[in-house]
Amino acid sequence: MDDIITTHRLTKTYGSRTVVDDLDLRVPRGSVYGFLGPNGSGKSTTMKMLLSLVRPSRGQIHLFGRPMNRDTRPDLLRKVGSLIEAPPGYAHLTGRENMAIVQRMLGLDDRQISRAVSTVRLQEHMTKPVRAYSLGMKQRLGIAMALAREPRLLVLDEPTNGLDPAGIEEIRELLVSLAANGTTVMVSSHLLDEIDRTASVLGILGRGRLIFQGTRAELFDRSLPDLLVDTPEPERALALGVPAVRAERGIRLSGFDDEDTAALVRRLVEGGVPIHGVRRVQQTLEEVFMDLTGREGLV
Ligand SMILES: Nc1ncnc2c1ncn2[C@@H]1O[C@H](COP(=O)(O)OP(=O)(O)OP(=O)(O)O)[C@@H](O)[C@H]1O
Ligand SMILES: [Mg+2]
Secondary structure, rough: OEEEEEEEEEEEEEEEEEEEEEEOOOOEEOOEEEEEEOOOOOHHHHHHHHHOOOOOOOOEEEEEOOEEOOOOHHHOOOEEEOOOOOOOOOOOOOOOHHHHHHHHHOOOHHHHHHHHHHHHHHHHOOEEEEHOOOOHHHHHHHHHHHHHOOOOOOEEEEEEOOOOOOOOOHHHHHHHHHHHHOOEEEEEOOOHHOOOOOOOEEEEEEEEEEEEEEOOOHHOOOOOEEEEOOOOOOOHHHHHOOEEEEEEEEEOOOOOHHHHHHHHHHHHOOOOOOEEEEEEEOOOOEEEEHHHHHHHOOO
């Protein structure tokens, strides 16, 4: 059993609206699973179902290879740490006092608490009230609270939300090092580039449906890199009616496979366009995502 989370046809409807639609998730052990999708695509609802905070309308969830049901739930969720939406913690209490509450609630020892605090590098700030924390420090405290129980699975909903680039980088490094030490991490974001290099596996949601699941390499394999045609006369190329946009040294085209490219070059040459070079440029994850969601099809 090498998947830490699997779902089968997981669905949530509110009234007549289906907000999470037939999801078959596979989150491999030891991965950082980047759960991506635009605002309102169903990421938080899915994570809440995984954590039993929202009841699924249909479908099944397995955690650690065991089915989630009334009998298994307490035992399964004991091994899961989570941070959903706003960072938790009482603002008028210090970091230390907040961690002490977690310690008492979960019956943890001092070593577990100090380890969680040092993992997120908050040791020096534990005597400050949380209201005096920066947003990044609050997020880190939330992650420390989730980590204290030494979970096998960490579920984080937009932990980089509102952070500056340095704060985002810090969280990324933390997630990668947690995964390297055996904790499986599922992390959501609506900003695709935030997760880009951190995640070993990606799940991409669009309107409640899983439109892609797999590695970054698999995602890029499914996309055709853009084509750049270097020419000093881009206007002449555009006048031929090719579906291109102006680029720095010529024109740029999307979705051209090898055959399309050969036909394009022939057409440009016959139209008298001087061609200095033709190259492929890898799209960003953002561009691939737009392609996928724009095409609407299921991959
Ligand atoms: N309790 C609820 N009742 C009715 N509709 C809901 C409820 N909770 C969420 N929704 C709707 O479900 C859809 C998915 O919401 P969800 O919060 O899961 O999206 P998300 O991907 O987390 O978005 P964001 O990036 O903004 O956090 C949205 O259209 C939302 O309005
Ligand atoms: Mg959300």
